[in-house]
Amino acid sequence: MTDTTVAARRQPRLPGWVRRLPAYILVWAWTAFTLAAILYVVMSALKTKREVLRSGWNLPQEWVWSNFATAWTVGRLGEYFINSLLVVGVSVFAILLVSTPAAYVLARARFRGRETLTNLFVIGMGIPIPMLFIPIFGILSYLRLSDSLTGLSLVFIAISIPVTIYLLTGFFASLPSELEAAAVLEGCNDFQVFWHVMLPLAMPGVLTALILNLIWLWNEYQLSLVILNSPQNRTLPLGLYSLQNAMQYTGDWPGMFAGVTIVIIPTIIAYALLSEKMIAGMTMGAVK
Amino acid sequence: MIRKRLIVLFLAPASLLYGGLFLLPTLSTFYFSLFNWSGFGQDMTFVGLNNYVRLFNDTVFWLSLRNTLAILFVGGFFVFGLAFLYTVLITSGIWGKKFFRLVFFLPNVVSVVALAGMWAYIYNPRSGLINTTLSTIGLDSMAKTLWTSPNNIFWAMLAALVWVFTGFFLILLMAGVDKIPTDTYEAADLEGASLWQKFWFITVPMLWDVMTISFVIWMINAIKMFEFPYAFGFLQVPQQLYTLGIYLYIMGFGQRDPIYQLGYATAIGVVMLVLTFVLIVVMRRLLRREQLEF
Numbered sequence: 350m351t352d353t354t355v356a357a358r359r360q361p362r363l364p365g366w367v368r369r370l371p372a373y374i375l376v377w378a379w380t381a382f383t384l385a386a387i388l389y390v391v392m393s394a395l396k397t398k399r400e401v402l403r404s405g406w407n408l409p410q411e412w413v414w415s416n417f418a419t420a421w422t423v424g425r426l427g428e429y430f431i432n433s434l435l436v437v438g439v440s441v442f443a444i445l446l447v448s449t450p451a452a453y454v455l456a457r458a459r460f461r462g463r464e465t466l467t468n469l470f471v472i473g474m475g476i477p478i479p480m481l482f483i484p485i486f487g488i489l490s491y492l493r494l495s496d497s498l499t500g501l502s503l504v505f506i507a508i509s510i511p512v513t514i515y516l517l518t519g520f521f522a523s524l525p526s527e528l529e530a531a532a533v534l535e536g537c538n539d540f541q542v543f544w545h546v547m548l549p550l551a552m553p554g555v556l557t558a559l560i561l562n563l564i565w566l567w568n569e570y571q572l573s574l575v576i577l578n579s580p581q582n583r584t585l586p587l588g589l590y591s592l593q594n595a596m597q598y599t600g601d602w603p604g605m606f607a608g609v610t611i612v613i614i615p616t617i618i619a620y621a622l623l624s625e626k627m628i629a630g631m632t633m634g635a636v637k
Numbered sequence: 638m639i640r641k642r643l644i645v646l647f648l649a650p651a652s653l654l655y656g657g658l659f660l661l662p663t664l665s666t667f668y669f670s671l672f673n674w675s676g677f678g679q680d681m682t683f684v685g686l687n688n689y690v691r692l693f694n695d696t697v698f699w700l701s702l703r704n705t706l707a708i709l710f711v712g713g714f715f716v717f718g719l720a721f722l723y724t725v726l727i728t729s730g731i732w733g734k735k736f737f738r739l740v741f742f743l744p745n746v747v748s749v750v751a752l753a754g755m756w757a758y759i760y761n762p763r764s765g766l767i768n769t770t771l772s773t774i775g776l777d778s779m780a781k782t783l784w785t786s787p788n789n790i791f792w793a794m795l796a797a798l799v800w801v802f803t804g805f806f807l808i809l810l811m812a813g814v815d816k817i818p819t820d821t822y823e824a825a826d827l828e829g830a831s832l833w834q835k836f837w838f839i840t841v842p843m844l845w846d847v848m849t850i851s852f853v854i855w856m857i858n859a860i861k862m863f864e865f866p867y868a869f870g871f872l873q874v875p876q877q878l879y880t881l882g883i884y885l886y887i888m889g890f891g892q893r894d895p896i897y898q899l900g901y902a903t904a905i906g907v908v909m910l911v912l913t914f915v916l917i918v919v920m921r922r923l924l925r926r927e928q929l930e931f
Contacts, residue, residue, distance in 0.1 A: 369729065375726055376726050376737050380737060383743060383744070386766060403763075406769060406773065447651040453647065454644050457639065458644050466652075470651075473655065474857070475857050475914065476910065476913075477860055477861030478863070479863050479885045480666055480903075480906035480910055482906075483902055484662035484663075484665045488662060490678075503658060504658055508658075510651055511655070539643050568747070570750055570864050575890065590750045593753075602764075608754075609751045609755060616746055616748070617743070619746075620739075620743065631808060631809070632809055
């Protein structure tokens with residue numbers, strides 16, 4: 350009796366690929382849109398001013414590679430690329446230099462006020478950045494560092510500390526304590542334990558923090574907008590922003606797209622190479 | 638045993654930089670918001686809570702607040718609706734899971750300014766991707782829509798924003814799904830559970846913690862929203878796109894012409910911070926429940 354009821358209740362099953370067809374269609378719709386949007390931009394960067402306004406999805410009639418050269422030199426993206434490289438490079442190095450030891454101590458040392466201090470660092474992740482616009486501009490003017498890449502670097506370091514410490518504290522806390530104890534028995538002092546034992550173990554975490562900070566700061570735009578003023582100091586996102594604004598007057602859409610392409614292609618290549626690491630880093634703090 | 642000297646040495650640089658250039662400036666806005674202050678290097682006049690009274694009567698402030706809350710709630714509804722939908726679809730056993738995850742997350746690693754430029758063109762009435770595609774497939778009347786007219790521009794911006802953030806929360810939710818033991822789903826499959834039942838009775842309860850954190854992250858991001866709508870508005874950001882962050886910036890620095898109402902601008906910053914923390918507390922209350930064992 351049971352056999353027949355079970356058989357009657359069981360629904361006829363379609364083959365797997367048919368059941369998954371709606372999923373494929375919906376997922377591909379989103380994916381196709383994203384890829385098409387990027388392709389459209391890159392394609393438009395290679396057209397002439399006139400062609401871009403009417404040819405739509407057609408391929409460029411003649412491939413105008415000079416649009417890239419124009420954005421790079423006349424649009425000064427070349428200079429801004431160097432500025433970004435400098436600011437982001439120095440900042441990320443300094444962020445890790447100050448955050449890694451701090452995270453280590455917050456995760457592994459025992460002292461009064463440790464939790465309060467950790468919370469004080471972590472709370473920074475909830476502070477809305479626009480709140481800083483005015484006091485930061487004031488402080489940097491006072492230090493005579495406004496409108497300078499040095500000033501911007503200092504601010505970049507400060508705003509990246511909370512999330513970096515949050516990530517690294519979690520990472521250090523998850524390391525086993527046996528190796529630490531063994532190193533102490535071997536006669537290592539506390540600095541040597543950190544330097545020779547714990548830091549090497551934490552390297553995957555440090556690397557993740559490095560990549561995440563690299564991406565965030567490479568694209569950072571709001572504080573740069575507040576702090577930097579002179580055209581020669583612009584970072585890449587600011588340079589692109591001014592290129593886009595100039596385009597409003599000149600109508601040079603292909604020039605703007607050449608700029609957008611120059612800005613996004615390196616990030617997309619880096620992302621294609623490092624995406625697993627980046628995604629793992631993004632989810633590391635949120636999903637335990 | 639870590640000695641005290643090392644503790645101090647290791648903590649000092651980060652504490653000084655963070656305290657001096659992040660925490661103290663944040664706290665100082667509370668103080669500045671009590672003054673009338675018309676420029677760096679200018680005298681400050683104490684006006685008490687006057688700036689807040691002015692905010693209360695300022696229609697542009699209310700518009701900015703309304704836009705910010707629309708991003709938070711309307712945008713959030715679509716971001717999480719889509720992120721959940723696509724998490725279920727992508728983890729349902731289709732081929733190419735990693736590739737799809739990569740593409741969905743892509744907007745989050747690209748410069749916001751570049752994305753804004755791209756979307757300006759997607760919406761371009763004459764030659765943009767949407768209208769060109771619409772007229773190619775024969776929908777000529779729809780192809781004449783002005784997506785960035787004053788009535789539409791906020792929603793056009795919000796749609797682009799949803800496109801960016803869906804991918805971000807998708808990877809968080811997918812990472813949470815990966816942690817759910819597969820035998821739970823296998824058991825459900827044996828019982829003949831549908832995709833919807835598996836989602837509602839297994840995925841949602843098991844993802845509760847990830848969801849709570851995701852909501853908090855979204856809340857923080859939505860309230861401080863500045864970069865994307867600002868870049869989307871180009872040279873002269875229209876008021877329809879103002880968020881609290883943009884209005885703060887305009888009041889502090891202006892666009893083409895400087896405004897320099899610094900005390901007033903910092904009062905907007907204080908509102909943003911208070912709003913963030915109040916909403917986080919309320920939401921954690923609402924979502925708190927027993928820890929699930931699995």
